[in-house]
Amino acid sequence: MKRSRFPFYITLGVIVFFYLPIVMLVIHSFNASRFGGRWMGFSLKWYSQLFYHPEIWQSLERTLVIGISATGVSVVLGTLAGLALHFYGHTSLQKVHYVFIYTPLVVPDILMGMSLLLFFVFLGIGLGLFTIFLAHVTFCISYVAFVILSRLQDFDNSLLEAARDLGATSWQATWRVLIPHLMPAIVAGALLAFTLSIDDFVISFFVAGPGATTLPIRIYSMIKHGSPPLINALSTLMLFVTFILIGVTQRLIKEETP
């Protein structure tokens, strides 16, 4: 029986569509020409120019501080939420809890940014790095909770009962049996939260206020007003870091699922 080649061509087209812009961007970052149109020879000058822009590195530092702290808090809250939904999911309180966890995933960024901005203005909280941190924890909790929840789906609850029968206290059973089982999901959830935090532009832009320029906000203003070759070089560096992160994550996942 002959199968249609149509799905294959579409898939191929989709892959090309996905990678063409990224590949062109990387190539252009090594182009000596100021304007991307023509190849003027290989050059690293745009990369070296990045070092003359301390504001980029300052905003990177802010982004990392927010990313690490928001990841830390949201991993704890998200893991607890995942446990709550898994072990007590049948109660009506947890059904409301589930709606609270689920809705931030589907609400468009601009609505979350806008409502948090109004909230901070309403309470008279000064906008800055701290409000960005609060906003990031808010949207990261849901992602962490869902990663934990999917890992718990193949957890055998009787393991906990077995540990208790063998004399472990409830805390010992949690720390020696449950948490080790969840560890890959906790790491994966943390990586996801960190990536989402350092990449977030829309929500941060709404709750940043003057001065709290994170890296995505800096890149946005560079796209609007700055020099394209510099953004090419910066973007290529970011892609490189992303690929390393993906490589590490894939390795972690592979080690866990033989």
Add this chain to the structure above:
Amino acid sequence: MNPSSRSSRNAWIVTFPSFVWLIIFFLIPTVIMFLIAFKPSDPYGGVGVGWTLANFRVVRMANFFSILWRTVWMSGVTTAICLFLALPTGYYMARVSPRWRQVLLFLLIVPFWTSFLVRIFAWKSLLHPEGVIKKILIWLHLIDPQSSLLYTSGAVLMVMVYSYLPFAILPIYASAEKFDFQLHEAARDLGASSLYTFFKIFIPNIRRGIWTAVLMVLIPCLGAYVIPDLVGGPNSQMLGNKIAQRTFVDRNLPEASWLSAFLTILVLAPMIATFILQARSKEKYSVLKEGP
């Protein structure tokens, strides 16, 4: 302490932190947004005292309905294009060998992890008047050298499809992977054409994945703001741009709140429709439940 009270204490410990956090930073801000939509603005860019329906006047601004219409149809077209591309891709991925499947899945997830702004910027350089795509199109005599690819609704559509296509492919692939392709062979053996089998057997079986894909693309598109802002022109502004403009340029928070509350309702509509449809289909198909 008896087991049931310990269990309820544990339940409380794991539930309390995220529950309270999301009430404070998600539920209350949303409620405040709906309240401020009925507040007057003050001349200093803040919120005035008392209550008013005056913010409804944004509906009368010259281009409100054209912007609303554009938001809806651009989101609809993006969703349709994403489905058109995601259905064959998800189908193909479910049919190749597991090794290739892993490779394809990896290739599709990588763009999802890269920076959103970097991806938009990459398209901005591609569509630039000096960019490759324009040169190719001029060389093929498909466009006039004077015309612009950037800052058009077409550019916005292209970049929205690019940004949200992975969100359409992944749920469709996840459903297609569970589909029993022997049904497919059976239909073909009984004389059905390849297209007929695809539409009458495959599509109805993965409808849940399709519907997830629709929501995953449609909802963020309705709230799109950065993409029309960076690659769109004055004639491709969407509701999100109006909200940002009212917030950052006009400093009129009550009108921005009104527009945001409106957008919230617009976004909730397809979600509520899903819940109703799901509840109905459960009643209808409870006898004919699909396999495990």
